[in-house]
């Protein structure tokens with residue numbers, strides 16, 4: 001099974017669906033699943049998001065994975081600790097400025113916008129994934145400037161052990177003017 005993880009807006013759902021088709025695997029979009037199965041404890045009006053019942057989600061997901069025979073691709077912004085061998089995590093990354101303009105097209109609140117772009121800048125999901133699953137199981141893809149098809153091909157190379165993915169660290173790699181622009185945007189949105 002493969003988790004396609006990352007900050008909201010990086011392309012998990014789009015890439016995950018395509019990848020599952022390529023692999024002839026089952027596809028599960030975790031936020032959809034949480035809603036469908038009512039695996040939340042409430043709705044946070046301020047952040048306009050469901051508060052996931054992580055304990056129940058973990059239980060449900062574990063039993064689901066026991067049941068499905070075929071491969072499964074799971075798109076998620078939330079990482080669930082599972083004691084299952086063969087779990088791999090591919091974290092999709094996107095230049096924070098590109099993410100910012102993509103998220104501006106969704107009707108996000110200013111807070112949510114800053115929160116997500118900041119999380120991408122810092123690599124929050126990647127670090128969480130490494131903490132949960134260990135660095136060997138976690139790979140990253142820099143999707144900046146790539147279309148969905150190219151991103152899926154990169155996923156395939158990782159799954160077939162022909163690639164170790166990309167090294168992504170925006171704190172190191174953003175150019176001076178990009179960093180300036182990002183910080184100014186943060187300041188203006190707060």
Ligand SMILES: Nc1ncnc2c1ncn2[C@@H]1O[C@H](COP(=O)(O)OP(=O)(O)O)[C@@H](O)[C@H]1O
Pocket residue numbers: 006007008009010011012013014015075102143145146147148151
């Ligand atoms: N390389 C890419 N990979 C994934 N999505 C992309 C890419 N380039 C552009 N997009 C677009 O960005 C959006 C990503 O949305 P989505 O897949 O819902 O992200 P997420 O599930 O991570 O929130 C889609 O509208 C998609 O068409």
Ligand SMILES: [Mg+2]
Pocket residue numbers: 012013014029031075
């Ligand atoms: Mg999604």
